[in-house]
Amino acid sequence: MTDKNGRLKNGMAIFKRTLQGTIVPVVLLIVWEALTQSGFINPQILPAPSQVLLKWIAYLKPLEPYDPANMSYLAWLFSGELPHDALASIIRVVGGFGIGAGLALPLGLLMGGSARFYQLMNPLVQLLRPIPPIAYIPLAILWFGLGNPPAFFLISLGAFFPVLMNTISGVRTVDEIYIRAARNLGASGATLFLRVILPAATPHILTGLRVGIGVAFIVVIVAEMIAVNNGLGFRILEAREFMWSDKIIAGMITIGLLGLAIDTGMDRINRYLLRWHRGMDQ
Amino acid sequence: MNDLGSPQLQIEGVSKVFGSGGTEVVALNDINLSITAGEFVCLLGPSGCGKSTLLNAIAGFSLPTCGRVVANGAEVAVPGPDRAMVFQEYALFPWMTVAANISFGLEIKKIPKAEIIEKVSTLLEKLQIKEFSDRFPKDLSGGMRQRVAIARALALDSPILLMDEPFGALDALTRRSLQEELLRIWMEFKKTIVFVTHSIEESIYLADRIVVMTFRPGTIKQVVPIDLPRPRDVASSRFITIQKQLSQMVMEEQMRFQKDEAEHLRV
Structure with a gap:
């Protein structure tokens, strides 16, 4: 009884907070709409939010009417320009991130675990790390031409360093007491590394992965503006050439939503993997 | 492994020096101690007396500069599950x-x-x-x-149980109940226990023998056998008499520790 009451109360509190959170955006949208509708702002420069929404829906909708002879219903539903662009961008982020993190993680574990290997590799890493991935664009095009290869190269480069640096520091800063306790229990070699050092370093590693995918998401937009002819980054740049400001903003909103979805997903994974960690309940 | 009565843990001429050159610190100096199987020994002393250093030498985390530790009949070289x-x-x-x-x-x-x-x-x-x-x-x-x-x-x-101020962070009531638990376990499993503490009361409550250590360089000041019957009554007059004796010994070392600390600040 009290539990039900409590849940109800809790639900009301969440509802109230959500309502409060929407006040500022809604007011802003109303002001924006009024300013453009009244002709105070040139819609070519800044289209009304309603116009952006209409454009976003049009961008989302399939281009052709549904014909069962051509494709399945689901395929048709996602045959619009926006789902295609979003999917292309997601594949690039996931693929590039996979390559970058997949290389950085073992290298970071090795550098963190072996002082000698660290001394060998660290100067090079410190030299390359400050170069922003964007600065690799000319080389990427020179090496890989246009298309997906340079995009994957740039994205994986963007994900590589955050994962590498965090993995190294995660392994190197494992609390000595865990290692002592493990050695006292008879652990050594691979057991010590896999069952004690690696889990103890997980919070750092996950932070690196989260930053890494964030950078990958930034780089994918840039890479698409330069090297390929689909994806969200390409689409908003293309829209500029036609002065379609509504489509630019619709594309930006999609990018924002996608970024939010990726970050939320990473947060969920973090929470699950770190359910043992202090300060991880709420 | 060993019969009751034979030494399970032998500390022979153990010294430990940290650092080198002008910043050398002698943490332990020529410690000799023999601990019998099934014995409960407390290492007692102020901060900096080397009691944890000695425990770490027994555990094998940090080997002595000279001398050796023999546990269960073998010289200690690495940490291991025979000294939990x-x-x-x-x-x-x-x-x-x-x-x-x-x-x-x-x-x-x-x-x-x-x-x-x-x-x-x-x-x-x-x-x-x-x-x-x-x-x-x-x-x-x-x-x-x-x-x-x-x-x-x-x-x-493992026949040996090493304990490094395990109850130091607990409140008094929890601490007492864990001390009792530990004594129960010690009797049931016939462990040899080396227990580091800076609490005089705790050491008298638990130990068969208390090893009082001096502040830097860490040496054995005195070994005090406690023959009070268990369970021990902390309010009994004999308990309090022993507590007073030990208190005096430990406070002498505590004063040396504080003096040393003050001198370091002045430099």
Whole structure:
């Protein structure tokens, strides 16, 4: 009884907070709409939010009417320009991130675990790390031409360093007491590394992965503006050439939503993997 | 392994020097001590007297500069499960559940799964932590955590139990109940225990012998046998008499520690 009451109360509190959170955006949208509708702002420069929404829906909708002879219903539903662009961008982020993190993680574990290997590799890493991935664009095009290869190269480069640096520091800063306790229990070699050092370093590693995918998401937009002819980054740049400001903003909103979805997903994974960690309940 | 009465732990001329050149610190100087199987020995002294250094030398974490430690008939060279250690708080693996913490040492020993499950269940029962078996350490109070730490050490079946101020962070009531628990375990499992503490009362309550250590360089000031019958009454006149004697000894060293600290600040 009290539990039900409590849940109800809790639900009301969440509802109230959500309502409060929407006040500022809604007011802003109303002001924006009024300013453009009244002709105070040139819609070519800044289209009304309603116009952006209409454009976003049009961008989302399939281009052709549904014909069962051509494709399945689901395929048709996602045959619009926006789902295609979003999917292309997601594949690039996931693929590039996979390559970058997949290389950085073992290298970071090795550098963190072996002082000698660290001394060998660290100067090079410190030299390359400050170069922003964007600065690799000319080389990427020179090496890989246009298309997906340079995009994957740039994205994986963007994900590589955050994962590498965090993995190294995660392994190197494992609390000595865990290692002592493990050695006292008879652990050594691979057991010590896999069952004690690696889990103890997980919070750092996950932070690196989260930053890494964030950078990958930034780089994918840039890479698409330069090297390929689909994806969200390409689409908003293309829209500029036609002065379609509504489509630019619709594309930006999609990018924002996608970024939010990726970050939320990473947060969920973090929470699950770190359910043992202090300060991880709420 | 050893019969009761023979030495289980032999500390022979152990010295430990940290640093080198002008910044050399002699943490231990020529420590000789023989500990019998089944004995409960407390190392007592102020900060900087080398009691933890000595324990670490026995555990094999930090070998002596000269001299040697012989445990269970073999010279100590590396840490190992024949000298199970209970650390100060927070040495449980936070990513493992209570049950996983206790079984970790057994898995390393490649003990069959069924046997591990049974052993862990017995220990959970014995330490009264059964209902926490699937919890993570962060969900436990300090006292419960140290119960798990003791269970984890007991799982190794080592004849020697090393304890580094294990109850130092606990409140007085929790501390007393864990001390009683420890005495029960000590009697039941016939362990040889080396227990580091800076609490005079704790050492008298627990030990067969108290080794009082001097502040830098760490040497043995005096070995005080405690022959009070157990359970010991902390309010009895004999307990209080011993406490006064020890208090005087330890305070002398504490004064030297404080003087040294003040001198370091002046430099």
